[in-house]
Amino acid sequence: MNYPMNIAKSLKFLTQTLFLLALTANLGFAQKTYSKLPVSQLQSVYEKYKEPAIAHRRFKHADLQPLIQKHASAFKVEKLGESVDARSISSLDWGNGSIKVMLWSQMHGNESTATMALFDLFNFLEGKNDGNDELRNLLNSELNLKFIPMINPDGAEAFKRRNSLDIDLNRDAISQISPEAVILKKARDDFEPEFGFNLHDQQTYYNVVNTPKQATISLLAPAYNYETEINEVRGRAMKTIAGMNELLQELIPGGVGKYDDAFEPRAFGDNIQKWGTSTILIESGGYPNDPEKQEIRKINFMIILNALHQIATKGYENYSTEQYFAIPDNGMQLVDLMINEMQVKVNGKPYPIDLVIRRRESEANGSYYVSGSIDDLGDMQVYFGFETLDATGMEFTLGKVYPEAFESVESISQEKALELLRGGFLAAKVKNGTARQLHNLPIQVLKSTEKVSGGWMTGSAPNFFLSKDGQLKYAVVNGYLIDLQNPKTQEYKNRVL
Numbered sequence: 001m002n003y004p005m006n007i008a009k010s011l012k013f014l015t016q017t018l019f020l021l022a023l024t025a026n027l028g029f030a031q032k033t034y035s036k037l038p039v040s041q042l043q044s045v046y047e048k049y050k051e052p053a054i055a056h057r058r059f060k061h062a063d064l065q066p067l068i069q070k071h072a073s074a075f076k077v078e079k080l081g082e083s084v085d086a087r088s089i090s091s092l093d094w095g096n097g098s099i100k101v102m103l104w105s106q107m108h109g110n111e112s113t114a115t116m117a118l119f120d121l122f123n124f125l126e127g128k129n130d131g132n133d134e135l136r137n138l139l140n141s142e143l144n145l146k147f148i149p150m151i152n153p154d155g156a157e158a159f160k161r162r163n164s165l166d167i168d169l170n171r172d173a174i175s176q177i178s179p180e181a182v183i184l185k186k187a188r189d190d191f192e193p194e195f196g197f198n199l200h201d202q203q204t205y206y207n208v209v210n211t212p213k214q215a216t217i218s219l220l221a222p223a224y225n226y227e228t229e230i231n232e233v234r235g236r237a238m239k240t241i242a243g244m245n246e247l248l249q250e251l252i253p254g255g256v257g258k259y260d261d262a263f264e265p266r267a268f269g270d271n272i273q274k275w276g277t278s279t280i281l282i283e284s285g286g287y288p289n290d291p292e293k294q295e296i297r298k299i300n301f302m303i304i305l306n307a308l309h310q311i312a313t314k315g316y317e318n319y320s321t322e323q324y325f326a327i328p329d330n331g332m333q334l335v336d337l338m339i340n341e342m343q344v345k346v347n348g349k350p351y352p353i354d355l356v357i358r359r360r361e362s363e364a365n366g367s368y369y370v371s372g373s374i375d376d377l378g379d380m381q382v383y384f385g386f387e388t389l390d391a392t393g394m395e396f397t398l399g400k401v402y403p404e405a406f407e408s409v410e411s412i413s414q415e416k417a418l419e420l421l422r423g424g425f426l427a428a429k430v431k432n433g434t435a436r437q438l439h440n441l442p443i444q445v446l447k448s449t450e451k452v453s454g455g456w457m458t459g460s461a462p463n464f465f466l467s468k469d470g471q472l473k474y475a476v477v478n479g480y481l482i483d484l485q486n487p488k489t490q491e492y493k494n495r496v497l
Contacts (some may be wrong), residue, residue: 034315036243037135039250042302045132049123050301056292057112058367061087061153067119068092068149074126080148081183084164087153089183094125097142099311102191102277103304104148104184105199107169107268109155109162113284113293114199117300118149124305135309142312146191151180159363171266181268188272195240195311196277197304198222198269201293202330204286205358208257209331212384214288215257216296217248217303218330220281223263224274235321236278242319243310244280244303245327251299252287257330259283280307286334291491335375337481338385341392342466344456350395354380357462359479361493364436369495372462372479374455387481389466394473396456397465399426401446408432409439409496417443421475422484426463427452430496437496442475442482445496452497 076093105114154164172181206215221237273279335356343350355377359370402425427444454463466474475482
């Protein structure tokens, strides 16, 4: 049909105007939908919904069962199967949306930080009338969530990495020797999630490479082949991580690393990515003065909730894979104690050396002790110490064992232990004590041996003094540094030897 010129122009103008109005409206809606959650909102939500029944990281399977049942009315709770030692493994499902997201934690029994955060998240999702219903309704309408907390309950019981077959579940995705691996694989295959969150802890010695900053959180979109190629599935995970990192830089500036993406053909994360689920690895590392990882638990809660919001709104499309690759890599350059320029004598000749010490945890009597070890020595300039001592002019000096035995650990006070150290004694004997008995004294306590081991070479137990001009200045006891003139308050995790 032909229109007069002025009518045709008017129609064209009207069409263009309507298009621009629609575009503007859509952009405005997109900006509103994709805006990230404010840190203040995430923090207040966490404080309100933190699960009070879990206050430390060494909880067990039995501790979680009443908490799971507490949510049975708001979540679909299903027993997926049992572990080697017949402990139940359950899932909790929530949401009526079309986007499926699966989150699993504690594949390694001693990596429990994210499990705590998941129970905080359950409390939040079940809440109402707190000013956050709009967010909850969005997540409920867009997402279908499946949570599997504590995949390795037998490992959690002993607070160890592996399961009761001594198998690393994260190397059992293909062979599926372990019942826990079979359960996780079947859950993924039956549910067919679009997104997956693989929740772990990493050693506290990880740093943001070549910096003294601890990698409190490390992130990864695992590779699905040896070439570490990027397809749409992995690309979605990378973009989601870029959005998570934007939030993390507000929470822990400079404290985020990118985990190594070398392909591991046996690992769950790599294979779940390969099977078509956009997989995001979260590794919880260390944070200053947070031995029970309660601050990192809070960070986990905030970034997981933020990521679910991203997925629900497709907000990850606002980010790029380039932003993901801009996240600095993880390093492994942190140590508990670094001593610089300590003088050691070999064949009567003094040599100045640096040495680095790490203290690793072992389980005992429902808690843990640490065992210090000299990890390396020589030129240690590539390392960063949580504690560093310039020992220029100080000499390595061996310690002694106090000759008279005390009745028990309890009969040695902190003041008495320091008095012994100042007298050149690194260890004290006791008449009564139990194997692996824990104590918090700044001295080695002996029951089954008459000698205290110590040295300065790699692998040696770090028990020695630092002296200057014949005067003892510092003691190093099981890797703890003690200023003999001005001892600071610190927590010692030692055991009777």
